[in-house]
Every structure is written in C-alpha cells, then in structure tokens.
Amino acid sequence: MYRSHNCGELNVSNINTEVTLAGWVQKSRDKGFMNWVDLRDRYGVTQLIFDEGRSEKSVFELAKTLGREYVIQVKGTVIEREAKNKNMTTGDIEILVSELTILNASLTPPFTIEDETDGGEDIRMKYRYLDIRRNPVKNNLLFRHKVTMEVRKYLSDLDFCEVETPYLIKSTPEGARDFVVPSRMNEGQFYALPQSPQTFKQLLMVGGMDKYFQIVKCFRDEDLRADRQPEFTQIDCEMAFVEQEDILNVFEGLTRHLLKEIKGVDVEKFPRITYDYAMKTYGNDKPDIRFGMEFGELNEFAQHKDFPVFNAAELVVGIAVPGAGIYTRKEIDGLIDWMKRPQVGASGMVYVKCNDDGTYKSSVDKFYDQQDLAHWAKITGAKVGDMIFVVSGPAHKTRTQLSALRMELAARLGLRNPGEFAPLWVVDFPLLELDEESGRYHAMHHPFTSPKPEDMALLETDPGKVRANAYDMVLNGNEIGGGSIRIHDKATQQLMFKYLGFTSEEAKEQFGFLMDAFQFGAPPHGGLAFGLDRLVAILGGQETIRDFIAFPKNNSGRDVMIDAPSKIDDTQLKELHIKLV
C-alpha cells in the first residue's frame, strides 16, 4: 500500500503520528524558505509543508520541482497548523514531510482541476479522466453508486431478484431504432441491442420469477436531442399476480425510501392524477407540482363576447402568475415574444393585471368588462398583485404552449427549487396515440400494455379514447419512471398487434415467442422502469444527466475521449459478411 491514511481523514487526534500519504499535487505555494503543497485524493486535501529549516535539503529541493497534478508519495509527521483552515476537515493539521517520492509527473492539465473549472464542455469531455478528478463530477459518480446500492437493497429486501437479461437479442422494427450487431457465425443475420428488457422480463413472469428487477443498460439509436444518450440505464422491474395498485405502492415505497435515505426528505403519499387531469390542469403529462399556476379554462367567460380570436378557439385557457402584476409593459411584451418563438408557437397572448385596488387591467379591455375579468381571476385563482396570462387555440397545442410558459415563469420566479421534491403518479394514460403523419395509431407506451377492460369495446369505435393500465411516476416535472399492467393472454396480444397494423405474420415473426409463452400459463403481471440517469440527476438536484455518467457521449453519439465510433478493418467486415456502401 502506498499510503497509511487518505488525504481526507487526518486531524488533531493524529498529531505527532508518522504517516504516509499519496495523491495529486493540487497546488504548491513556494515562499522561498517554506513550501506548502496541497495534496489531493478522492477523500480530501491535506496540506504538506517543506521547510528549509526542518526538511532535508534533497527533499526540500525536490519539492520545488513539483507541478500541478504530479502524483507523489510522502512520509512525514502530522503537526498542528499555525493558521488553521476551518473550511477543510483536515484544516487543523499539516504534514511536515521527511520523504518525498514522485510517483508520476504530469503535463500541465488542459483545464484547472477545481470545483469551478476554466474548461469548457468539449475539452472536459476529451479529458474526462481529468474531469472526474474534480469534486462535482467525482461526487456525482459516488452519489450514483449510493443510489443504486439503496435501490438494490430495498428491492432485494422485498424478495425481488435481480436477473440479467441478454444484450444480444432480436431486432424489432417497431418502436425506436435498434442498434444492431452483425453475427459472424450466422451469416447475413444480426443481433440487436435491447431498447429495454421488456419481453424478457415478461418471460420471467411467465417463468414464475414473480418479483424481478435489474439495473441495466438500454440502447436507442435515436437522433440525439440535448441530454439524451444512445446508451442509458434503467431500473427495470416487473411483478406477477399484482394489480396496478400493488405496483404503485411498491415503487412509491422505493422512491420514498430513496428520498429519505439519500436526501433526508420525508414525502407524503404521492398524489395520483389521471392523464386527462394532468393535461387539463398543467398542459403536461409530467407536471411539476412544486408550485401552483394551475390552468383555468375560460371558454365559458371568454367566448360569445366580441373578441373573435377567443370565439374561434377550441380552448381559452389561462394561468395566474403570483406577484407578476408588477411586470412592466416591456416584460410582458418580452413574454409574448417568448411565446411566439417557433419553439413554443403561440400566435399571441392576452394578459390581465390584478391591480392592488381589486380592479383588472387587461390587453383585451375593449372586449371584456371587470366582471368578465373577475370570473377569469376566480377560475385561475388569481389574487391581487398577480398577472393572468391567457392563450387560445386548438386544445392540445394550446395547453402545451401554456405549459411551456408555466415552466418558464416558475423558473424565473425561483419556484423550481432543486432541494424540494414533489413526486406524483400520473395514471390512466391513453393506450394509443394517433400518428398525424401516417394517420395510424401506435402504442403510447408499448404494444404489451393492457387496455382497461372497461374500455376494450372502444377499441373498435374510438381507439383514441381507450385508456390503458399505464402510469408514470413524475418528479419535479420529469418523468422518472413509467410502466403498465401487461397483456397476458395470446388473444388480446394478437388483437393489439392487429390494431397497431401488424400483419399476423409480422406479429408472429417478431413476437411469436412471447405469444407462445402466453399459452403456457402466463400469470397476470405488470411493472415499470425508472430512468436511472435522470433519477440520479434529479435526486442530486441537477437536471443534466451527462454530469452523472462517467463516460458520456456527445450529441453525435461520439465518445470524444476514445474517439469512437471508428473505422474497422476490411478483414473484420469480411468476417461479418458485410461491406460499406
């Protein structure tokens, strides 16, 4: 062992102890006759002192050659510091060094290894191994480990069994794009990397392993939006002989446990709201409920007046922004412009100031009297000093626009406190979603989701109205998990594939093994999956998942550190029975 102690543990109780430390030179202050070096490792920083009077000449001289990030080993005595540093756990002591060994030199690092670094995103990704030396990144990785340990412990204690499912599986064109792997031994054939272990976990249920989980990498070859990764990690779970309520309870319990153990936060029983309610109230199926600003639907009091825009709209909807009554005309115009940007796409926005004297001043005073506006205030819950913003148009689109405004204003008003945690369940998701381009329905969750039995009849008449036993867990405006009760009989699964536009041949070829399995005594089952990267980031009070992944890829799916992907040899291509085109 190169050290007797680490750089984070020595204190006054160790004074006069002979110790050996090893680590990196964080910084060095050479005062001529005295040289202080901050030695850093994973556990902390300890101050070393080289003193012309007290150190051997060779050691003293060698210390002067140390550069930033040199790896050194020192032997010395723990002594009390003259100038104590209360901000460091080791701030009361320093090491008077008697022996110094340079274990490895270092070039000057391309950015500073400090909590606040001067390195930009690109350079930090290229030298990720240096970035990991920085406390923020290092602590995120340690935090991730702590979360996964707690998850495993909690589920294992409830008799869940972690089962590894295969990574080399079968490609199915349904859903997102697969990454594929050419098979050398099976010419012209390909494996696919799993987008999730969905079918395997269902087969484990058929196999009687009634409580399964796995923390597992999944893969999607999607065009990467900001903060998406081609490989990502799921906490994947499934249970048999359960109803939706049982699943919600177990994983609400897990999440409550994590919040308590990891963050020290107690949360109440999670609210459960339906998808329809979420859309109507927040314009969003993953509402952030750390703050209010719930939607008020104003059709009744905004239509049938002389304002043609509202009269023509399917939906007129507003929110009351607390304390925003003081916004200047310029600020309001800025917000209207913000709403009109293509990313949001509103055609305009109406505002109503709730004056201190109880009157209202709006941009549509020409069309609405004080009584009308009082109705609006009542419905949106606006108080004196608030501002009501109102948008109108096609229902879904308008709700989405107002949701964007709600989130933006909450951020500006500091209502999105990362230290506050407001989880909830959104339930009763629609089974199907109309793809406007193709005019075809596709599964909102996936084709294995069970429709609600009472809605089965609607499949023929009004497929968009069929609700599923599907649910999402939402935390601070992020979907952190989602799942469903699955279909467990062949007939319903066949029907579902039919509705999704599979021919029976296609269904059989791609999912025949699952439908076969359903014929041999498949139990009722369901489950969910958490997005671990996102969950960890949110628990860590941050929103960027990349900071919680040791070696992330950039938006082109490249690992810029190792420079992958890369070309491969012709020999390799030949063995795989493929060539480039």
Added chain:
Amino acid sequence: MYRSHNCGELNVSNINTEVTLAGWVQKSRDKGFMNWVDLRDRYGVTQLIFDEGRSEKSVFELAKTLGREYVIQVKGTVIEREAKNKNMTTGDIEILVSELTILNASLTPPFTIEDETDGGEDIRMKYRYLDIRRNPVKNNLLFRHKVTMEVRKYLSDLDFCEVETPYLIKSTPEGARDFVVPSRMNEGQFYALPQSPQTFKQLLMVGGMDKYFQIVKCFRDEDLRADRQPEFTQIDCEMAFVEQEDILNVFEGLTRHLLKEIKGVDVEKFPRITYDYAMKTYGNDKPDIRFGMEFGELNEFAQHKDFPVFNAAELVVGIAVPGAGIYTRKEIDGLIDWMKRPQVGASGMVYVKCNDDGTYKSSVDKFYDQQDLAHWAKITGAKVGDMIFVVSGPAHKTRTQLSALRMELAARLGLRNPGEFAPLWVVDFPLLELDEESGRYHAMHHPFTSPKPEDMALLETDPGKVRANAYDMVLNGNEIGGGSIRIHDKATQQLMFKYLGFTSEEAKEQFGFLMDAFQFGAPPHGGLAFGLDRLVAILGGQETIRDFIAFPKNNSGRDVMIDAPSKIDDTQLKELHIKLV
C-alpha cells in the same frame, strides 16, 4: 394483489385462516369425490382440496377441468391435513377451496416442470421460460442474485464505487474478436462492444476514483467451445496506490466472505504459488488442490538406464494415484488408451504398482530395478497400494498430458467434491507467450500488464522469461479471477506495444487516449476481474455456467427461444450504410 399468502409459507399456525393463493397447477389427483391439486409458485407448493361434500358444486366441477400449468387463484380455509407430508414446509396443512378462478389456461407443457425433467437441453432452451419454473433453474437464478448482492455489499463497505462504463466503445483488433455495431450517425464507422472495461477502469484510476468495481456484461465473438457464452458477466475491479499484495488481500477477503456467507464455509489464508511451481507440480496454471497427486519429476532416476524412450525425453514425470494399485491390467490399458486419444495426445504411459509387500511391479521392469522404482515412489509420494503413472516427452506438453490424467483420475476416485472449496492464488505469470504459428510474442494477460521491474532487462534478451505482476485466483481447478498490476507510465506502455509488434502509429491510433492519460499524473494501479458466471456455478457446486444464466445462447451463439440473431430490413441496412455480401 391476487394473493394473501404465497405457496410456501402456510403451516399449522394458520389453521382456520381464510387465505387467497395464486399460482400454477403442479398436479391434480382426481379421486372422484375428492380432488387434490398441488398449487406451485416461486416460494413453494401448497395442497388444495376440492371435496364433493364440502365444496360448492360449481367449484368442485371447475376443479376437474384444471390441467397442468394452469394459472389459478383460489380462496379457501387452511385446514390440517390428515396425511401429513414431512418433506414439504406446507405439508401439515391444505386449503379447503371455496372459490376458484382460472386466471389463464395452459397448453400441456413440452416437458415436465419437475426437479428431474424429461426435457432435453434443446427443448428446455427453446421454452426457457418454462425451464425457469423448475426448482433447479429458479434456485440457480436466486443464488446468483444472492452472490451479486453480497459482492456489492462487501466491496461497497470497503469504499469501492460501482461505476458504469460504456458499452458502445472502440474496436481494437488486438485480443479476441470484437462484436461491432455500425453507427448510423457516423457513416462507415463502428462501435465495438467491450471485451472488458479494461481501459475505462484504468482511466478511472487516472481520474482518482481509487477503488472501482462493476458487475458488467462483456462480449467476445469467439468460436464457442462448450460452456462459453458470447456475452458473459464480470466482477470487474481496480484500485490505485496499491501493490499486488494489497489487491490479493482485498479479493481474497471478498472470496472468503462469499464462501462464509453463501456456503457457510471457513477457509484458511489462500496458498500462493507461482506459475512455474503450478506448472511443475500440477502441469496446470489452475490446479485443483482439493487433492494431492502432485507431480514427481523422475529424470534423475529414470534416465541413463536402458529405456530409450525416457532417455530421449526432456521430461519424465509421474504421479502416485492413491489406492490404484488394485487396478487390473484391463483398467490400466484403458487408461493408457485414454491418454493416447488425440484430445490428450500421449504416446504411451508407464505404470508402477506398489505392492502390499513393499515391492514394485512395473511395465518397465526390464529396464529398472526395485531400487530405481523405490526412488520413483519416494519422489511421487507413492505408498503401498498406490499406482504410479509415468509419462515423458517435451516438458510443457508432457505436463499438460499428466495434468489431464490427474484430473480424470481424481474425478473417477471421487476426489473432486463440489462441496469442498480449495482456493489459491497463482502468481508471477509470464508477461509474454510465444505464439508458435506466428513466432511472435503476445501478452499472456493483456498489453497493459506491468512486467516485474527486476525482469525488465530480460525483455531484450529473453522475452519469454519476463515475469509479470499478474495473478489468477483459482478455485477447485477453475480460474475464477485474474488480474495484474498495470503499466502506468507512457514510456513503458509504448515499449510494451513495440514488443507486441504494434507500430507506433497503430499504438497511438488504438490506445493513444490511454497513453495520453498516463501523461497527466497516472497513479500506480492494478486490479482484477472475476468471471461471475463461473464463480456462481462453482459456489453453487456445479460446473455448467449455462444453468446459472437466465437466457443463455447455444454453441452457435443463437438464442433459440427468441430466434436471434435474425435478418433485418433493407431499410435498416441502408440507414447503417452497409450491405450484405
């Protein structure tokens, strides 16, 4: 929830309780007026009773329709059994059923769902979800979970941090063949799936994360020998600021912990033997030391006599087989034939019987007198009643042949007791191995392994003699883990690539990122990896890893259950910029 209890927990303390159970019909015995059904779930079997006199007619009649593997839910009362079954935890009670619901019917399964099944390997793989219902397979998966939980707990308690490394990495032609993944977004380029996270864990050390582990899938596109899988799981570990001794101690501790916690077995400090000693003594770098039969080198007392075969040999070596003196001539001839099979390849074998009266009878009595043979007995440790078998030829080949005999005879003599655990370390592996075909040296472990500093000079003069700081953990004749102290400076790493026949361009292109990293303060580091599949199998007292993998592939790398790999669409190929040839 479909059940109030599981099928393994009810006993006399529950008598008169109303319960709800759900599970699979294991078997049904219809006696006309009485019908017993064994209901099975993951936790056990509970007997149900349907009685013409005590059950409702509809329930009684419905019970008669139940087939094997039907999934049912029952409500009923726990009653005491008349004929108790002491072999079942639930054997004192049965459930008098009042309500019966068939949750799902089942076709007749293609093999019996019993501990001893009538299904062959192929059919069980195709219907693996049914195979998993069988206790032996189910218990193996639960056992695997238990082992991984203990591993994580042990390492985490020692401050090891589990870090997920990427699966989409860079292909390197060195080593085994990579599985590759064509990149859609980077035309003409490929990711590779990791053969191990080797370089990433080293970069984590450079990054200061000084104790890392990960239970991680790895991939090798090899021609599959029996009991190899294209995807397999490693417990991958690395530490910084350590010497070999520290690593051996930590992972010996882990293994001892597993043996204690999982098997209730206390083992002594692991013996440590060198590679050279292992080869000389057991003819094998992964010796099974649950039994003796150590090699005796007989050159001194077997050569320079009149037996030309031995005189011409580089090595004459024998083992004493305990109690084998009674082997008949036929048995001995059988063993000689066994040794001459192409799989072993011996050209012959000499035997010496150690008679009860202290004399010897050998197949080479013509050339050797009793005193010669007494020397042989002394060197091989043969006792009265034993048999000495002697082979000769080129040293390495001959040792390997005798090792095969040693293992075979131990198996025949019942000395390979799966309930006994004899771990050891084999250390000081050679750094390089001569590839006889190409005449080139390649890395025995991998190119990142550090040569022993004292052997560095031999690299120029006698590369085959250079020893590495490399070690294997061996358990019951299986290598269950291996690792090394790594090179951590650019110059040595460059030198190593040169000796391995890389041009400096090749080295830079493939491993430039690692050598760059070594320039920014890389600490001394080393580690090891356990093969989890094998470790679990051996701890489970079995040798076949496939039985400890939920969804294994066959020897052609196929998943016969889901039928993967498979053809993919032309659209997919086109998007990936490849075509089939």
